[in-house]
Amino acid sequence: MSTIEIDIEKSNESNCTNESEMKKVNTIELVNKNLKKRYRAERRFKAYGLVSICFALLCLVVLFTDIISKGHGAFFQTYIQLELNLDEDVLEVNDIQNMKQLASANYQGVIRQSLRTLFPDAKKRHDKRKLYALVSSGASYQLADQIKAQPALVGTTISVFVLADDDVDTWFKSLDDAKPFIGRMSEKQLVWLESLKKSGSLHKKFNTTFFNNGDSREPELAGIKGAMIGSLFTILVTFLLSFTVGISTAIYLEEYAPKNLFTDFIEVNINNLAAVPSIIFGLLGLAIFIGMFGMQRSIPLLGGVVLSLMTLPTIIISSRAAIKAVPPSIRQAALGMGASKMQVILHHVLPLAMPGMLTGTIIGLAQALGETAPLLMIGMVAFVVDVPGALTDPSTALPVQIFLWADSPERAFVERTSAAIMVLLAFLISMNTVAVFLRKRLERRW
Amino acid sequence: MEQSIEKIGPTIGQSLLENPKMSMRNVDVFYGDKQAIYDVNLDIGKNEVLSMIGPSGCGKSTFLRCLNRMNDTIEGCKVTGSFDLEGKNIYHPKMDVVPLRARVGMVFQKPNPFPKTIYDNVAYGPKIHGLVESKTDLDEIVESSLQKAGLWDEVKDRLDQQGTGLSGGQQQRLCIARTIAISPEVILMDEPCSALDPIATSKIENLITELSENYTIAIVTHSMQQAARVSDRTAYFHLGKLVEVNDTQHLFTNPDHELTEAYITGRFG
Amino acid sequence: MKKVLIFSLFIASALSAQFASAGRSNINIVGSSTVYPFSTVVAERFGRSTDFKTPKVESTGSGGGMKLFCQGVGVQHPDITNASRRIKKSEYDLCHNNGVNEIIEVLIGYDGIVIANSRKATRMKLTRKDIFLALAARVPNPNGTETLVDNPYKTWQDVNSALPNTAIEVLGPPPTSGTRDAFAELALEGGCKKVSWIKAMKKKDKKAYKALCHTVREDGPFIEAGENDNLIVQKLNANKNALGIFGFSFLDQNIDQVQASIVDGNEPTFETIAEGSYPVSRPLYFYVKKAHVGVVPGIAEYLAEFTRESTWGDEGYLTEKGMIPLDAAKRAETSSDVKKMRNLEL
DSSP: OHHHHHHHHHHHHSOSHHHHHHHHHHHHHHHHHHHHHHHHHHHHHHHHHHHHHHHHHHHHHHHHHHHHHHHGGGGEEEEEEEEEEOOHHHHTOSOTTOHHHHHTSOHHHHHHHHHHHHOTTOOSHHHHHHHHTTBOTTHHHHHHHHHHHOGGGTTSEEEEEEEBOHHHHHHHHTTTSSSOOOTTOOHHHHHHHHHHHHTTOEEEEEOTHHHHOOOOSSGGGOOSHHHHHHHHHHHHHHHHHHHHHHHHHHHIIIIIOOSSHHHHHHHHHHHHHTTSOHHHHHHHIIIIIIIISOOOTTOHHHHHHHHHHHHHHHHHHHHHHHHHTSOHHHHHHHHHTTOOHHHIIIIIIHHHHHHHHHHHHHHHHHHHHTOOHHHHHTTOSEEOOSOOOSTTSOOOOHHHHHHHHHTOOOTHHHHHHHHHHHHHHHHHHHHHHHHHHHHHHHHHHO | OOOOGGGOOSOEEOOOOSSEEEEEEEEEEEETTEEEEEEEEEEEETTOEEEEEOSTTSSHHHHHHHTTTGGGGSTTEEEEEEEEETTEETTOTTOOHHHHHHHEEEEOSSOOOOSSBHHHHHHHHHHHTTOOSSHHHHHHHHHHHHHHTTOHHHHTTOTTSBGGGSOHHHHHHHHHHHHHTTOOSEEEEESTTTTSOHHHHHHHHHHHHHHTTTSEEEEEOSOHHHHHHHOSEEEEEETTEEEEEEEHHHHHHSOSSHHHHHHHTTSOO | OHHHHHHHHHHHHHHHHHHHTTSOOSOEEEEOTTTHHHHHHHHHHHHHHSSSOOOEEEOOOHHHHHHHHTTOSSTTSOSEEEESSOOOHHHHHHHHHTTOOOEEEEEEEEEEEEEEEETTSOOOEEOHHHHHHHHBSEEEOTTSSSOEEEOOOOBHHHHOTTSOSOBOOEEEOOTTOHHHHHHIIIIIHHHHTTSHHHHHHHHHOHHHHHHHHHOBOOSSSEEEOOSOHHHHHHHHHHOTTOEEEEEHHHHHHTTTTEEEOEETTBOOOHHHHHHTOSSSEEEEEEEEEGGGBTTBTTHHHHHHHHTSHHHHSTTSHHHHTTOBOOOHHHHHHHHHHHHHTOOOOO
């Protein structure tokens, strides 16, 4: 500025016609001088943005690499190929049509006999126990299922893939590491395992048990089906409750509530509830639903109710924003047509606000899917083996299952924990993708 | 030119009629503490086109919105005075606003078709008011409304397309079709052509002239030329007061009030 | 309107569902996180080998489990609670006040608590007195007068000149854990009463004695590492100077990574814990409501499963999981008490 003033003063002494030219020239000079600085600042800003994004992506890559590298092994399970002589005497079965006999037959004896035949050097009782420990305790049940489906196999000799114990599985998977896992296995057991490996009897097969079974104390028998169904039921209840109540509340607050202190009070409380730590909702569930109403602990119905309390503020706030965003011209047009207030809301406002409401709902549900703390207080952090069949069967949820497995001492649970995390992440990513997709699609249609 | 409210005297000209369709007396409208309309007395005759003109902010749109109680939806808006539709007071506490709006329809400044199909747009009114029994009846009403609005030929083979996909002029005609589908007695139009190009404008002006054979129309317009083209009577508003109401020809060629003259000769806008 | 109707229908069905829970078909077990690994194994086997539903086991801590257990009799209350210590008189009274009058006590085995470090470090030889002096909040004044000062020791060598000159850094369980209670009682108090004048204090001022011998220092060297023992093991691998406190079953599973310190000349093994020569070991229990037997299906059969030789015996599957079994005589005695459903009298 001062340059211009000085120049103007100077030009006052000189020709008047030069004055305006002088002014113009000085402004352009200043602009040009500052131009380089401005572009530099813009380039710097862009660089900061790029660096931040790259850093965030890097962190994501590190996270996924860590989880996938730890967890991918869990999708394969070690089996021992054994020749099993399904001798009727050993099985203690004399009538292969009798399902009860088949169910309670001595499959364990058949497996043990096969192991003894392979390794006759195990003579002492202690050694025999160590030999039998190479096979999972659940292997006999898997064999039972196989025979019950095909009773005609009794009396024959078949080659069966028998589920190996989790220590064997961990050892087999760690053979490529610098120091293979030995754990509590004895020298003799390692010798037997090496021999089995040499003869090609150790196989890694796809771990269907992981997806078909509920929780178990034996890692090789543990699966996430129970937790997944539990999560599914819980989220279903959460959705039904929080969606209906949330949308109704948003409509009431936006369309019907009079502008007075009471309405303000409600609004302030809803906004605050959105920031309340989730475990408080668990305490609320414990005090009111379990204490006062006497509801059963650890059931998806209760879990869903507690989680819906937590999701409600999110849904209400996003639904209100969606309703506010409906153009007033549509409302005026509908009102002008003689539609009643309820008809305006149901026929026009709701359909237009639905994409925003759905997006908010899906985001809230995705958050609820990953919550563990409130479930802790209502008893869903428990060891539940049976896959739940109804809303009132005891169950856990997927994040809870991860938490429980992370606490277990067996080494094989480490990779299963990471595998369960992968499944949970896959669910969350797909839910959020559905939210984005729905929003894009519905926006265009409406 | 002095423009204070006190200097404007009582309404000049033909503001009152015999057997009017709608009759307004001593109308005052307040937005909070600010008064927008001062003591307006006006009649609208059967099957006539009354246009309301005046500079920006003079209250004509506000007045128009009182006629179908759209001002009810505005916070802090207070309306006093009497509004009679064929003798019945429309602001009576027991008067239900829903059937009122079925008798007094409205077309807005910016075309606002519903984000539904063209068919559904026109069919909406008859459906919610229960005017039809069968689908064929509904089809008939949709077709006749679109024909009366002059839109049928252009959309008859794409009735299932979105109403929002039409051009500006077509959308406005769709809004008009939607309004007349429920056979109102009065149609209020709030600057219906201000967002349209000249060709669409002329189409709609022709439409207004045709519609006036069967409907009473009150139209607010910024364009004096438009008022001159379509209306029977014209009302001139100034700063919330009704200055002059007269036969259109008379008002534009030989206005009675000096303010009217100043406005139409363009001394202020 | 429609939405209000749907919503109220839902509430009605939800409320009616909880009345449906009046007939609970699976056993509810709560309690100690130390007994949890053993209880869950038995529960799973029980579910697999019988037609009964698998019992649900929650890990709430011994104290928390007792509270839930003693709330009353009825299907909304747990049937069994696990505990890594005997039931306290106050808890027993609470039970009786709430109508839980008939309790069956089942002693199932022992668990050792170890103080371990990474195998990459040198093994520590500690006495209980060393542990007390290193970890208590207040200790006897080093100048010899019979007064107490805030714990001034920073390295193990400060506590005992025979120990290495490394900073005291111990990762241990939080106050909510039964393991912490047991550790305080066995290791800290065990070392505390080795000082004669403190032992004399026990008779004079029991409260002060307890406060002195059970309170752990909070100025840094003792770090609460949560209940996740896997995490403690990981941290020990990362920090060679740190020691960790956890149960024997965890040591057993991670024997390739960590090693237990020798306490009072004894290494923690099956044998030393069972015979009691390793001093830091405690008995494990569970308590059953007699009133629920027969109402909730399977309780008697669950008890039978738990008290079988193949379960809790010297070669039982619980032993493989790291539980130290009772001696044969004790097993026989407990087993017959359970069969008779002998009522606990405190």
